[in-house]
Amino acid sequence: MESLDIYFQQVASGKEPCNLYDPITYILSQGGKRVRPNLVLLSAEMFGEKAENAFHVATAFEMLHNFTLIHDDIMDDAPIRRGKPTVYKRWNGNIAILAGDALAIMAMQELLKVPTDDATIIKISELFAQTSLEICEGQQYDLDFESEENVSIEDYIKMIRLKTAVMLAGCLKSSAILAHASEQDQQAIYDFGINIGLAFQLQDDILDLYSDVEVFGKARGGDIRENKKTYLYLVALRDADEDQRKQLLHYFSSTHFDFDEKLNAVKAVYESLSVKEKTEFVINQYVDKAKELLKSISVEEEKKQLLYQLADRLAHREK
Amino acid sequence: MESLDIYFQQVASGKEPCNLYDPITYILSQGGKRVRPNLVLLSAEMFGEKAENAFHVATAFEMLHNFTLIHDDIMDDAPIRRGKPTVYKRWNGNIAILAGDALAIMAMQELLKVPTDDATIIKISELFAQTSLEICEGQQYDLDFESEENVSIEDYIKMIRLKTAVMLAGCLKSSAILAHASEQDQQAIYDFGINIGLAFQLQDDILDLYSDVEVFGKARGGDIRENKKTYLYLVALRDADEDQRKQLLHYFSSTHFDFDEKLNAVKAVYESLSVKEKTEFVINQYVDKAKELLKSISVEEEKKQLLYQLADRLAHREK
Numbered sequence: 001m002e003s004l005d006i007y008f009q010q011v012a013s014g015k016e017p018c019n020l021y022d023p024i025t026y027i028l029s030q031g032g033k034r035v036r037p038n039l040v041l042l043s044a045e046m047f048g049e050k051a052e053n054a055f056h057v058a059t060a061f062e063m064l065h066n067f068t069l070i071h072d073d074i075m076d077d078a079p080i081r082r083g084k085p086t087v088y089k090r091w092n093g094n095i096a097i098l099a100g101d102a103l104a105i106m107a108m109q110e111l112l113k114v115p116t117d118d119a120t121i122i123k124i125s126e127l128f129a130q131t132s133l134e135i136c137e138g139q140q141y142d143l144d145f146e147s148e149e150n151v152s153i154e155d156y157i158k159m160i161r162l163k164t165a166v167m168l169a170g171c172l173k174s175s176a177i178l179a180h181a182s183e184q185d186q187q188a189i190y191d192f193g194i195n196i197g198l199a200f201q202l203q204d205d206i207l208d209l210y211s212d213v214e215v216f217g218k219a220r221g222g223d224i225r226e227n228k229k230t231y232l233y234l235v236a237l238r239d240a241d242e243d244q245r246k247q248l249l250h251y252f253s254s255t256h257f258d259f260d261e262k263l264n265a266v267k268a269v270y271e272s273l274s275v276k277e278k279t280e281f282v283i284n285q286y287v288d289k290a291k292e293l294l295k296s297i298s299v300e301e302e303k304k305q306l307l308y309q310l311a312d313r314l315a316h317r318e319k
Numbered sequence: 320m321e322s323l324d325i326y327f328q329q330v331a332s333g334k335e336p337c338n339l340y341d342p343i344t345y346i347l348s349q350g351g352k353r354v355r356p357n358l359v360l361l362s363a364e365m366f367g368e369k370a371e372n373a374f375h376v377a378t379a380f381e382m383l384h385n386f387t388l389i390h391d392d393i394m395d396d397a398p399i400r401r402g403k404p405t406v407y408k409r410w411n412g413n414i415a416i417l418a419g420d421a422l423a424i425m426a427m428q429e430l431l432k433v434p435t436d437d438a439t440i441i442k443i444s445e446l447f448a449q450t451s452l453e454i455c456e457g458q459q460y461d462l463d464f465e466s467e468e469n470v471s472i473e474d475y476i477k478m479i480r481l482k483t484a485v486m487l488a489g490c491l492k493s494s495a496i497l498a499h500a501s502e503q504d505q506q507a508i509y510d511f512g513i514n515i516g517l518a519f520q521l522q523d524d525i526l527d528l529y530s531d532v533e534v535f536g537k538a539r540g541g542d543i544r545e546n547k548k549t550y551l552y553l554v555a556l557r558d559a560d561e562d563q564r565k566q567l568l569h570y571f572s573s574t575h576f577d578f579d580e581k582l583n584a585v586k587a588v589y590e591s592l593s594v595k596e597k598t599e600f601v602i603n604q605y606v607d608k609a610k611e612l613l614k615s616i617s618v619e620e621e622k623k624q625l626l627y628q629l630a631d632r633l634a635h636r637e638k
Contacts, residue, residue: 101419139417
C-alpha cells in the first residue's frame with residue numbers, strides 16, 4: 001500500500017485551483033483502512049493477474065470511496081473523519097461538493113489508465129459506473145430511512161448492500177474481469193464481496209455500541225444517540241414485547257434525552273433480547289456463505305488463503 | 320430534439336429510490352435550449368457521421384450539463400431555473416447533491432452505449448472526463464472570484480473558458496472523434512467551440528443588463544445586484560478614471576444599496592466608458608476566429624453552413 005500512499009500524495013498535488021485540489025489531496029493522504037484497494041489487489045493475485053496491472057483499478061475504487069465520504073459528510077453534517085476535520089468543516093459546503101465531484105471524475109480517469117485491452121477497460125468501467133450509481137441509491141435510502149417509520153430488516157439489508165457491499169464486490173470483480181476469469185468466477189467473487197460487505201456493515205453496527213473505545217477510535221453509542229435505525233435496533237424492534245417496543249420508540253423519538261439514561265435503557269432492551277448474539281449469528285451466516293462462494297472459484301485453494309483470512313478478519317474486526 | 324425529450328422522460332423514470340431519480344427526471348424534462356446536444360449532432364453531421372450514432376454522445380453531454388446545474392444551484396443558493404424551482408429548493412440540499420452525483424454517473428454510462436468501436440468509446444470518454452474536470456475547475460474559480468479583490472480580465476476569460484466553453488468544445492470534438500476526423504480537424508472544431516463558448520458567455524453578461532426582459536425571461540441587472548465580477552464590470556474597472564473606479568468599488572462592496580440607484584449609477588459608468596460596445600467588439604473577434612477555424616476544416620463548405628449560422632446566432636442571441 002506504500003506506492004498507493006505516494007500516488008495519492010501527488011495525484012492532485014499542486015494542481016489549480018487549489019480550493020478544488022487541496023481538499024482532494026487532504027482526504028486521499030489521510031490513509032484509512034484502504035480496504036478497497038486491498039480487495040482489488042488480493043483478487044488480482046488470486047486470479048493470477050500481476051498486482052501492478054491492477055494498480056489503477058485500486059486507485060479508482062479508493063478515490064470513489066473517498067468521493068462518497070466527502071459528500072456523505074456534508075449530508076450527515078459530520079465534523080470529524082479519521083480524527084481530522086471533514087473537508088466540509090475544514091473548508092466549506094460548496095468546496096466539499098465540488099471537490100467530491102472532481103474526485104469522482106478523477107476516479108473514472110484512473111480506469112482509463114489500466115494497462116489492458118480496450119474491451120476490458122470498458123467492461124470494468126461499466127461495472128464501476130453501475131457500482132457508483134448503486135452507492136448513490138444506497139445513500140439515498142439511508143437518508144430516506146431517517147424519516148421513515150416502518151423500515152424492515154429487509155429494507156435495511158437492501159440499503160447496506162447498496163451503500164457498502166456493492167463497492168467491495170465491485171473491487172473484487174473488477175480484478176476478475178482484468179484477469180479474464182470466467183463469467184461464473186466473476187459472479188462468485190462478486191457475491192463473495194456482497195456477503196463480506198454485509199457482514200462488515202453489521203459488524204460496524206455492533207462495534208458502534210460494543211467496541212473497545214481505545215481500539216475503535218470513536219465514542220460508544222453514537223448510533224443510539226442519533227436514533228439511527230441500525231440492524232441492532234431493527235432486530236430489537238422485531239423481537240420486542242409491547243413494553244419494550246414502547247420504550248424503544250420513546251427513546252428513538254428525540255435526541256434530547258440524557259444520553260447515559262438513553263444508552264443504558266436501550267442497551268438493557270438489546271441485552272434482554274440477545275440482539276448482539278442474533279446479529280453475530282447473521283454475520284457468521286454471511287461469512288460462511290462468502291467462504292462457500294470462494295470455495296467454488298476454479299483457482300487452487302492455496303491462492304485463496306488471504307481472502308479466506310480477510311473474510312474472517314472483516315467480520316470479527318474490533319475496529 | 321424530440322427523441323431526446325422522449326429519452327429524458329424515461330431514462331430515470333420509475334427507478335427507485337424515487338428521491339434519487341425523480342429530481343433527475345424533473346430537471347431533464349424541463350427542456351432548456353439544448354445547446355449541447357445540438358452541437359453534438361451538428362458536428363456529427365458535418366463530419367459525415369449519422370446523427371443517430373451520436374445520440375448517446377448528445378445525451379451524455381446534456382446530462383453532464385444538467386448535473387452541473389443541479390450542483391451550481393446549491394452553491395449559488397438559486398431558487399429558480401427555467402421558470403421552475405431548482406432541485407435544491409423543490410427537494411433539499413442533500414437530495415440535490417446525490418441527484419447531481421447520480422446524474423454525472425449516468426452521463427458517463429451514456430457514452431458506453433455509443434455504437435462504435437471500443438477505442439473510440441475510450442477516446443470520447445477521456446475527453447468527456449477531462450471536460451468534466453475542467454468544468455469543476457471553472458466553477459471553483461468562479462466561487463473564488465467572489466471574494467477576490469483583483470480579478471483580471473485574463474483570469475475571467477480563463478474561468479469562463481473552463482466553466483462554459485470547454486463543454487461546447489467537448490461536444491463538437493466528441494463527434495469529430497466519433498467520425499474519425501483527422502487530429503487537425505478535431506483540434507479545429509474544438510477551438511471553434513472554445514471561441515463560440517467565450518462569445519456565448521460574454522453575450523450572457525451583456526444580456527443580463529441590456530436584454531429585453533420579455534425575451535430573456537430574467538429581470539435585468541441581476542449580476543450588478545449580486546456584485547458579480549462580469550466581463551462588463553472588469554472592462555469598466557480597467558478603463559475607469561479614479562472617480563469612476565471609486566464609484567464602482569463603492570457600489571460593488573455591498574448588496575444593501577437601493578437597487579435602482581445602484582443600477583443607474585453603474586450603468587452610467589458603463590455607458591460613459593462604452594463598456595457594451597467594447598464587449599461586443601471582443602465577442603465579434605471570437606466569432607470571427609471561430610469562423611476562421613471552421614473554414615480550415617477539411618469538409619465541403621456547404622456542410623458547415625449550420626455551424627456558421629450557429630456561431631452568429633449564439634453570439635447575437637437575445638435570450
